[in-house]
Amino acid sequence: MNVTIPQESVFCIDLHCHSTASDGALPPAELVRRAAGKGVTHLALTDHDTIEGLPEARAEAAASGVQLINGTELSCLWKTQTIHIVGLDFDGDSPAFRQALARQHENRWARARMIVDRLQKIGVTDLLDKATAAAGGDVPGRPHFARVLVDEGKVKDSAQAFKRYLGAGKPGDVRAFWPDLTEVVQWITDAGGIAVLAHPRKYKLTATKLRNLVHDFIRAGGRSIEVSTSGQSSGDLGFLAELCRRQELLASQGSDFHFPGAPWCELGHIMKMPDGLEPVWHYFREPVGCSAPA
Secondary structure (H helix, E strand, C coil), X not given: CCCCCCCCCCCCXXXXXXXCXXXXXXXXXXXXXXXXXXXXXXXECCCECCCCCHHHHHHHHHHHCCEEECEEEEEEEECXXXXXXEEECCCCCCHHHHHHHHHHHHHXXXXXXXXXXXXXXXXXXXXXXXXXXXXXXXXXXXXXXXXXXXXXXXXXXXXXXXXXXXXXXXXXXXXXXXXXXXXXXXXXXXXXCEEEECCHHHHCCCHHHHHHHHHHHHHHCCCEEEEXXXXXXXXXXXXXXXXXXXXXXXXXXECCECCCCCHHHXXXXXXXXXXXXXXXXXXXXXXXXXXXXX
């Protein structure tokens, strides 16, 4: 597997990663230092439904010589399925965008409380408090609930927690609180950003359904898809590259880094995108690696 960054060889561009501001293991500053140590030159911190980690990350990026791009990963619904949309290069000071993120934060708390209600039969006392502590005091997500179930001896590891209780179709898989895909894409574009369909092959959709999703995403104002990300095969890469070309979308990439020790999703280690794609970073307000597009 080729894990060099494509397009502009002098750059190492990672546009998808997570810190302790959501469900990542490293604080924002430590994550940026690790990215710099891995040779990343341009990084987007894309925590779930929040931009609270960006100020700390930006301060460290200035010290480490990394160019930080505003980012977040927003949950939404498409035909009852949870989909993730990465927002890149938006105005983080946009009042309307911040209000939207505040509503999304409230949605996450409502979702967390419903997860607790659905997992009552497991018999973990103070589950919400323990999961909140695992999340560093903020709203917990499914990985934090999984950690508590492991600590309480209810499952042997996180994988088993998802298989039994938290994965797709299980009691802890709560989807009802997310806004529609069209609304979320609009939040990003109204804030001057670029909406990116995150890790398209991870939704386990058929090729036909994925094309339908992409069609609706484009109609909503989406402009890019992640062609290269962690955990996908060379076949996935080729399929997404062709989909990107056919739909005339911009190509994005990112490791989806959450924690150290997993070489398949390490910062900056991304399968090389095929040639002939138009990189999303050429269309940032301060384009990377080219002159501003006409």
